[in-house]
Amino acid sequence: MSALPRALQRTCFVAARQQQITPARFMYQNPYIFRFKKKNEVSPDFHKKTTGLTGLFVNEHPHHTLKVIYGRILRSLQQIPATSAYRKYTEDIVSNRLSLVENESDIQKLENKIGMGQIEEVIEQAELELETVRAIIDSKAWEPLVEAPAANQWRWPVA
Numbered sequence: 001m002s003a004l005p006r007a008l009q010r011t012c013f014v015a016a017r018q019q020q021i022t023p024a025r026f027m028y029q030n031p032y033i034f035r036f037k038k039k040n041e042v043s044p045d046f047h048k049k050t051t052g053l054t055g056l057f058v059n060e061h062p063h064h065t066l067k068v069i070y071g072r073i074l075r076s077l078q079q080i081p082a083t084s085a086y087r088k089y090t091e092d093i094v095s096n097r098l099s100l101v102e103n104e105s106d107i108q109k110l111e112n113k114i115g116m117g118q119i120e121e122v123i124e125q126a127e128l129e130l131e132t133v134r135a136i137i138d139s140k141a142w143e144p145l146v147e148a149p150a151a152n153q154w155r156w157p158v159a
Helices: 006-019 031-035 062-079 085-105 107-114 121-140
Strands: none
Touching: 062 085, 062 107, 062 121, 085 107, 085 121, 107 121
């Protein structure tokens, strides 16, 4: 406590005596900063140090990460009926990207072949797609409606 200003020491001491609490934490003692600090540390020989996007950390092993996520997506899609359009198109896209990940070892070339931004953005998209697949499975969106829709519900433009 000696590193704190005298007035703050007294405040913390009085508060601690009255309520039996520890002194307030300061920003440099924040556990969340320490938790994320390791994520944004990149080895010195890696080809980039930052993504340039706030909150999106560099992934040094994107091939492994994408293989795991794409594998989970493909396994989850097996729970959706094969006749579902979502399953067909998502399986096609994910299988295509998985083959690109397996066949291309250069990260920058892989980013260009996928064409969806930095590889960290592709990982983020894959994680969101996995959440979407799980949500569709939970909602059973392929099942018929409980009630019949109104006669002109799907007519466009609305007249």
